[in-house]
Amino acid sequence: MKVRITGRYGEVDYLHPKGHTGIDFGIEEGTPLRSVFDGVVEKVVDYGSENIGKGVLVRFEDGTTGIYGHMSKIFVEKGQKITEGQTLGLSGNTGFSTAEHLHFGLKENGHFIDPTPLADKVGEYAGSAWDRFLYNGNVTNNDYPTVWGWIYEKTFGNRIEHFVTDYISAFPLLAVVSLGVFGLCNMFSRSFAKWGVIITFILGGLAIL
Numbered sequence: 001m002k003v004r005i006t007g008r009y010g011e012v013d014y015l016h017p018k019g020h021t022g023i024d025f026g027i028e029e030g031t032p033l034r035s036v037f038d039g040v041v042e043k044v045v046d047y048g049s050e051n052i053g054k055g056v057l058v059r060f061e062d063g064t065t066g067i068y069g070h071m072s073k074i075f076v077e078k079g080q081k082i083t084e085g086q087t088l089g090l091s092g093n094t095g096f097s098t099a100e101h102l103h104f105g106l107k108e109n110g111h112f113i114d115p116t117p118l119a120d121k122v123g124e125y126a127g128s129a130w131d132r133f134l135y136n137g138n139v140t141n142n143d144y145p146t147v148w149g150w151i152y153e154k155t156f157g158n159r160i161e162h163f164v165t166d167y168i169s170a171f172p173l174l175a176v177v178s179l180g181v182f183g184l185c186n187m188f189s190r191s192f193a194k195w196g197v198i199i200t201f202i203l204g205g206l207a208i209l
């Protein structure tokens with residue numbers, strides 16, 4: 001998923017008087033976060049309302065450690081082997097944080113290093129609205145930084161996702177209605193009944209649009 005970077009590495013502000021140790025991404029709460037490499041869960045932390053709140057530290061194959069912070073849910077545990085793309089948990093707004101976001105940090109030999117080269121990959125491996133629906137049952141979307149992203153969100157991208165999820169939830173109702181239509185039309189002719197069912201599903205889809 002294309003995500004907006006809201007805080008850069010090394011930035012000094014009132015939240016990070018000693019400099020920001022990672023990158024922040026504007027990611028909505030409940031978005032699945034995935035490991036950018038194979039690795040092993042080094043630590044699962046929960047600092048309460050301090051620091052990165054709930055977080056996961058993954059020791060990647062190359063020896064660096066990726067830190068995912070401010071999460072709402074964590075699906076992995078210490079010592080667990082992780083494959084690239086595996087879901088670690090859901091993003092959130094825990095810890096010392098003013099808005100829902102993902103903090104991603106990188107450590108090498110115990111020192112923070114700049115994770116910016118991995119930023120695109122971290123974003124790519126964060127879930128889409130469809131993913132969020134699968135995990136949380138809602139499809140509200142992120143702010144997109146590009147004009148194209150905005151158009152996509154506001155037009156068909158958003159609509160297709162909503163349409164698919166709405167159609168799936170309306171499916172039982174459509175099935176019942178089409179069964180009734182089938183029964184009624186069947187009194188006249190079999191092919192009439194078949195078309196009745198098809199038209200019911202098409203009209204149902206149009207109603208959802």
Ligand SMILES: [Zn+2]
Nearest residue numbers: 022023024103
């Ligand atoms: Zn941060």
